[in-house]
Amino acid sequence: MPPKLSLTRRGFLGSSAVGLFLTALPQQLLAQNTARLTRFMSLSQFVTGHGALDPRTGQGLLDGLSAAQEDFDTKARALETKISATNAPDVETLAQSLEGDPLHDTLLAIVAAWYSGVTTTGSDATVYAFDTALMYQPARDAVPIPTYALDGPNWWVVAPPALSDMPAFGEPL
Structure with missing residues (x-):
């Protein structure tokens, strides 16, 4: 015989409070992540x-920079503060x-990530942007992006060219 379940008013209120907390937690994390990305994009x-x-x-680069440097968020906020304090144009x-400040390396890491599309170097580097990396944008209209893909980066997203009429076999030419 299964055990009898009884739910008291306190038990109900306690489980309801836990449920509300767990429901609000993902929304709070999403809001924090959105604010974090907005700051990084700015x-x-x-x-x-x-x-x-x-x-x-930007989200990929932010995640990559954060993974490569455990205190990246702290350094990025310090860099934001420095920009405001110096009022650099x-x-x-x-x-x-x-120059000579450790934040200089953080500045260079962000610039290098956007221009190269990667956040680390070496054979295990993750590519977050290839054809959208900023280093290819100024000459994009005249210089093809280097790749081993025959039709260029992301060739699979373009509709293939139409096939011409196929010959009917067995018919005289």
Whole structure:
């Protein structure tokens, strides 16, 4: 015989409170991650000088930089504070003011990630952006992006060319 379940008012209220907490937790984490990405994108726009950066690429680069440097978020916030404090008009001025400061390496890491599409070097590096890496954008209309794919990067997303009429076999030419 199965055990009899009894639920008291306290038990019900306690389990309801736990349920509400667990329901709100993913929403809170999502809001924190969205705010984190928004800050990173704003910082990235300043340090790269590009206003139209892809947020999906930004999320990948942010995750990659955070994985490569465990205190990346702290350094990025310190860099934001430094930008506000120095009131630097552009990244070149900021870079000069950061000479000898450990934040200079963080600045260079963000710029290098956006331009190269990777956050680390070596054979185990993860590529977060290839054809959208900033280093290829200035000459994109005239210089093909280097690749071993026959039709270029992401060739599979373009509709294939139409087939011409196939000959009917067995018919005289």
